Amino acid sequence: MVNIRDLDPSASPLDYYGSELRRLREEAKLKQEDLGAIVFCTGSLIGQIETARKVPTRDFSERMDAALGTGGLFSRLVGLVLRSQLPTWFQAYAEMEAKAAYISTFQAQLVYGLLQTPEYARAVLGVRTEEGLDAKVAARIERQRILDRENPPLTWVVMSEAVLHQEVGGREVMRSQLAHLLALQRREWAKVQILPFEAGAHGGQLGSFTVLRVDDDPDLVYTEDFIQGHMTANPQTLREGYLRYDHLQAAALSVDDSAALIARVMEERYGHHPEPDERAVA
Secondary structure (H helix, E strand, O other): OOOOOOOOOOOOHHHHHHHHHHHHHHHOOOOHHHHHHHHOOOHHHHHHHHOOOOOOOHHHHHHHHHHHOOOOHHHHHHHHHHHHOOOHHHHHHHHHHHHEEEEEEEEOOOOOHHHOOHHHHHHHHOOOOOOOHHHHHHHHHHHHHHHHOOOOOEEEEEEEOHHHHOOOOOHHHHHHHHHHHHHHHOOOOEEEEEEOHHHOOOOOOOOOEEEEEEOOOOOEEEEEOOOOEEEEOOHHHHHHHHHHHHHHHHHOOOHHHHHHHHHHHHHHHHOOOOOHHHOOOO
16 A cells, blocks of 8 residues: 655645645545556556655646546646756746746857757756656756747757767767757747857857846846856846857857758767678678
8 A cells, every 4th residue: 555644735836736636536536546547657656746756747747637627737736846846046047037038048068958858858967866857857848838838938049069069868869959959940939059169269158148038027147057056137247148149149150050060960970870780891
């Protein structure tokens, strides 16, 4: 029998989600195994989520809504749950990112989080520890939902060419990630420019940064160090951020030329190349 423990629904969004799932399941007179069979998962998984030991996914939440006839309760709650899994210091930025009308970012080492594939995100987030990795990846992918809304923010990304060559997660992961960037380029609201190695010294050498333009709030500049993030609306900092970003855009390849470079690196560096034992022996 699954160990049942009392939850304080006010302790966290995850605890509230778990307590509501248990309450509605019991109201439906279903055992955990019964509900699991309906939604094609194990009763153990139901129990782990009910006791806040595992973070639900959006897919799981949608299946719970359908099975229990909740009117979309869990689909609404899961966004809060996943956001709560972001680092505490990052949550304020994620909230402002979700409100932004225009996102301008320079990325020196990695693909911007909103443009990462799940596999690429898993490799990035799991580099130091795999503890809670599923929840971290789910939270990052949840952030990307702002790009699928009716009026998504205009997202303009300048990336160092080094990002294309830094193999994160292996060749297949990188190939899929670069293909994803090319697919995003076809959307009106998402543009990627590559800052080529030939550009030499540039305004982003001190590190990655993002400028958010929010309709009803001051513009913001966001930077990170290896411990936490820093967000400010200081006018002088904003001025410097916009100036550096303008210079980076000017030095970067055009959107079309950037797409061509991404495609070339994808094929030449991450395309299928036979391993030594696959090659024909003369």
